[in-house]
Amino acid sequence: MPEWVCGGSKINDDAVCSLGRLIGDQQKAEKRIRELSSLVVTIEGEDPDGTVEVLKAVADPCRLRIIKLLKEGELCVCEIMAALDRRQSSTSHHLSVLKEAGLVRERKDGKWSYYRIADGAVMEMLKQAEVLKKK
Known part of the structure; x- marks a missing residue:
């Protein structure tokens, strides 16, 4: 299975052939695969792991309740x-995940820890999720 490199990403000849069969034009398929491979390289450079970390953090029902509180x-x-x-250990774990994802901020006052939403983008993200859910 031959491969060639486009924009730092390996492109599989089978992918070109497969897309070519689907759209009926091998040259258009090759051009489109090159464009898509370049897009993938760009996406990979945008720290998708950071986005995944944020989305995983709010995907947990308990953590979502904490944010809403x-x-x-x-x-x-x-x-x-x-x-x-919830127990202290469970609550602290969930808060730690939210803090690590950048969704909440912690303020210490003596032995007490206080938490707040990190910024307005967190609330906007929740609003957008609600909008999407209603569609």
Whole structure:
């Protein structure tokens, strides 16, 4: 199975042949595969792992509840634990994941930790998810 390189990405001749059969034009298929391969290289350079980390963080129902609680303002860990009826270890784990993804910020005051939404983009992301869900 021959391969050639386009924009740093290997292109499989089988992919060109397959697309060529589907669209009925081998030259158009080769051109389109080159364009798509270049796009993939660009996408790979955009830190897709960071996006995945954010989306995974909000995909968990407990973490989503935490974010929705924090919409109302800063809360300490003990308040979040009480609101969600979760253990400290579980709550701290979920907050750590949210913090690592950049969705929440932590403020320490003595032995207490307080959390808040990192910025407005988090709330906008939730609004957009709701819009998409309604369509």
